[in-house]
Each structure stands twice: as structure tokens, then as C-alpha cells.
Amino acid sequence: MTDLQTRFQDIFAPVIGYDTTIEIAEGKGSWVTDVDGKQYLDFACGIAVTNLGHRPDDVVAAAQAQLNKLWHAGGAFLYDSLVTAAEKIVDVAPDGIDKMFFMNSGAEAVEASVKLARKVTGRQGIITFRGGFHGRTMGSVTYTTSKAKYRQGYHPLLPSTFVVPFPHPYGWGMTQEEANAYALRELEFKFTYEVTPGEVAAFLVEPMQGEGGYYPASKEFLDALRAIADEHGILLIVDEVQTGFGRTGDWFTSQVYDVRPDVLVMGKAIANGLPLSGVAGSAEVMDAWPAGSHGTTFGGNPVSCAASAATVDALRSVVPTVPATSEYALGRWNTLKDEHSTIGDVRGLGLMLGIELVDREGNPSAEAFKAVESHAREAGMFILNCGPNGNIIRFIPPLNVARDDLDRGIDILADGLAKFEA
Ligand SMILES: Cc1ncc(COP(=O)(O)O)c(C=O)c1O
Numbered sequence: 001m002t003d004l005q006t007r008f009q010d011i012f013a014p015v016i017g018y019d020t021t022i023e024i025a026e027g028k029g030s031w032v033t034d035v036d037g038k039q040y041l042d043f044a045c046g047i048a049v050t051n052l053g054h055r056p057d058d059v060v061a062a063a064q065a066q067l068n069k070l071w072h073a074g075g076a077f078l079y080d081s082l083v084t085a086a087e088k089i090v091d092v093a094p095d096g097i098d099k100m101f102f103m104n105s106g107a108e109a110v111e112a113s114v115k116l117a118r119k120v121t122g123r124q125g126i127i128t129f130r131g132g133f134h135g136r137t138m139g140s141v142t143y144t145t146s147k148a149k150y151r152q153g154y155h156p157l158l159p160s161t162f163v164v165p166f167p168h169p170y171g172w173g174m175t176q177e178e179a180n181a182y183a184l185r186e187l188e189f190k191f192t193y194e195v196t197p198g199e200v201a202a203f204l205v206e207p208m209q210g211e212g213g214y215y216p217a218s219k220e221f222l223d224a225l226r227a228i229a230d231e232h233g234i235l236l237i238v239d240e241v242q243t244g245f246g247r248t249g250d251w252f253t254s255q256v257y258d259v260r261p262d263v264l265v266m267g268k269a270i271a272n273g274l275p276l277s278g279v280a281g282s283a284e285v286m287d288a289w290p291a292g293s294h295g296t297t298f299g300g301n302p303v304s305c306a307a308s309a310a311t312v313d314a315l316r317s318v319v320p321t322v323p324a325t326s327e328y329a330l331g332r333w334n335t336l337k338d339e340h341s342t343i344g345d346v347r348g349l350g351l352m353l354g355i356e357l358v359d360r361e362g363n364p365s366a367e368a369f370k371a372v373e374s375h376a377r378e379a380g381m382f383i384l385n386c387g388p389n390g391n392i393i394r395f396i397p398p399l400n401v402a403r404d405d406l407d408r409g410i411d412i413l414a415d416g417l418a419k420f421e422a
Helices: 003-011 057-067 082-094 106-121 138-142 176-192 219-232 281-286 304-317 319-339 366-379 403-421
Strands: 024-030 031-034 037-044 098-103 125-129 161-164 200-205 235-239 265-266 279-282 343-349 352-357 384-386 392-393
Touching: 024 392, 037 403, 057 304, 082 098, 082 279, 082 304, 098 281, 106 138, 106 200, 106 235, 106 265, 106 279, 106 281, 125 176, 161 176, 176 219, 200 219, 265 384, 279 281, 319 343, 319 352, 319 403, 352 366, 366 384, 366 392, 366 403
Parallel strands: 125 161, 125 200, 200 235, 235 265
Antiparallel strands: 024 031, 031 037, 098 279, 265 279, 343 352, 352 392, 384 392
16 A cells, blocks of 8 residues: 555545545646656546646636735625626526526535425425436435445434436446337326325426436436426425536537426535535526525635636537537447447436446346446546446546547447457
């Protein structure tokens, strides 16, 4: 073990799991370099955060300029970057999203969205979707059902939470239509047997499940939720913490699917890596949240906001390129699927693709993922997995990845697969 690895082990609680103990000295664009000078293609992107790659020049310049002026306010006074970032985000957000509230992390924003929904509707019930990931804090982990392990040992969780299936066509061996119909039937049963719709404040849903296995919701499913929400006065909270800021081919997946959220939760790529998150909503909903009924010390940090405004500006020329890059990457992955029996499914939107690895019987193969991951690391590349079985490659390169680097990343993973299959 290196000196840093030993010091790390001595000082940190084991609860915080790092994928590797490789010590990285710096990152730029799609690449990071370790302390020995070895370069790695970073397709983990800090879990879908560095959508513009590491340290994009304009974002660095904006953050540095802000750092030299003001770096904390704690709600005592206003500053330009706070308002500018909010204006820029609302400008690119789906129609009907008018107002913002900033915090620091995705989990915090999820919790705030639930508090907002309860306050505004005067109802208690929250309906979430099995396989969803919404964070690890006590409230947000209540809504997280992507792995039982995340909740194990923490019960009792928040009451009045109702979990219904989210369509998993591949996992269930169904078509998208069949999976949608099954999930919606279960939702109907929930209303028949467990909670009346009039007691439900909100649906909390990812438009494409992330940690749960990279399952896109489909437009039909989200349209159905929108219609049920409208019928019963339920708010539709769309958690775009992982899917936002260009990742799925438009600014937000709500726009990809043309579905109107009442409340939009965002984080991760919002400032390309500086801590910031937000809850946004229609003026009607946000104006009904009484002053002082929620708050934060660090939320809307001046430097994070300056970075966020610069991130949105920089993404303006990148987001329109995502569909073409996605088509290319999907084409390559679908070809590889024909060549490798270990690839059971290729799915996703934009540059948020899930490559599901299976064994000879078609069962999830975490072993295959581990083999590919370890080959990738050897060859100089970081990747992450997702799904309850740890067998799905999260293919999430930076949105502005160079074509050579994209090809190189796919080639490395394909070599890893071939090696495993041999
Ligand atoms: C969809 C979604 N919501 C919420 C969160 C929680 O965000 P954070 O880790 O910043 O608390 C995540 C994190 O992965 C996420 O993917």
C-alpha cells in the first residue's frame, strides 16, 4: 500500500466506498492522470457530474473570478452569481419551470422537493418507483429502492411512502408496452387497496432510472403519470439529478419525452463538479412555499453558482451534439452486442447508456462486469456499474468527448469482454 492508501484507511470510516485506491493527481477533459503519470480515460465522470470533462476552461475562469470576489453569503445578502445561475438554468429548463431554490446535494434537493409537495398540497403520501435512487439521507433513502442494502439497518424509514413498480422491460422479459401496462396496473391497485389518490402529495420519479439499472421510463409511462397526477391534484416531481444538463440528449429528459414536471430536482452536472443542487418548479407551486419554511447555510454558494452559470453557457454548444454522438455510440454498442453473447441488452438515452452483461443462461453477470472493469483499469480507463446486481456498465462519457477517445473507450471495453469470454 502507498502512504496515502494507508493514511486513508486509518482515518476514514469504511462506510464510504471508493471504487479504487488509485491516487489521481489531476484531471483535464476526458482524462485523469495518476501520481505515477499513468493516464486514464475517465468515463465515470464523477458519477455523471463532469459532463464537460474535468476543469473546462470557461468554468474554471468563472469560478476563479468569483473566488477572488466573494465565496460565501449564507443567505445574509444577495450576489450576482446566485441570480444569474438561476436565470440561466430556468431558461434551459422545461416549459412551466419558472422558479428555483438552491441547495448542495441531490439528496438534499430530493428532500426539499418532498417538503415542498407536502406543504403545497397539504397531503402526506409520496409514491416512489421500485429501483429508484434518490439519495442516502434519512428522508431520501426512504424513496431509494435501487438496492435493499442501502436501507438495511436504517428502519423505520419515513411513513406514508408507497412504492410501485417502474417498467423494467428487459429485466421482466416484457416489451416496453407490457411493462408499462403492468406498472400502471400496480399503481391502480395501490390506489384501490392502500392509499386514496386524494392523500397523495406527489409522484417522485426518475425519467430514466440511474443507479437502478439505466432504464428509460418511456414517454407513454410518464404521460400516463402526468395524466393521473392532473386528475387527482398530485404533483409530478421529476428527479433529474443524474439525467440533467444534457446527459440524455436534451437539457433535461422531461424535454426529451416532452412531459411537464411540476417540480424538477437537479444536481450532479449542474456546476460540472462544484457542489450545487436545486429544486425548480412552476411559479404557482414555488410561490406557495412560504418564506422561511425551508432553508440552507451553504446552498447557492457564490463560487458554485458562478461555475453553474458558466457550465450552462458552455453546454449550449455541446447539448445539441449529444444525439449524434449517442447515435454513433449506440451503433457501436449494438454491433458489439451481435458479436458478444455476454451483452444481454443495450439501452438508454443520449450519453447515458446501460450495457447489461449476462452469463450463458442470460442471468445478470457481475463477474463479467468485474472482469471488464479490471481490464479497463489496466488499460487506463475508469467505468462504473449500476443495477441491483452490479452487472450493467454505465456508459457515461463526458458529453464533449472527442470521437477518438469515445472509440478508444468502447474498444477497451470490447477487448475486456472478448478476454472474459475467451
Ligand atoms: C437520480 C438521483 N437522485 C438523487 C441522487 C442523490 O444525489 P447526491 O449523491 O448528490 O446526494 C442521485 C445520486 O446518484 C441520483 O442519481
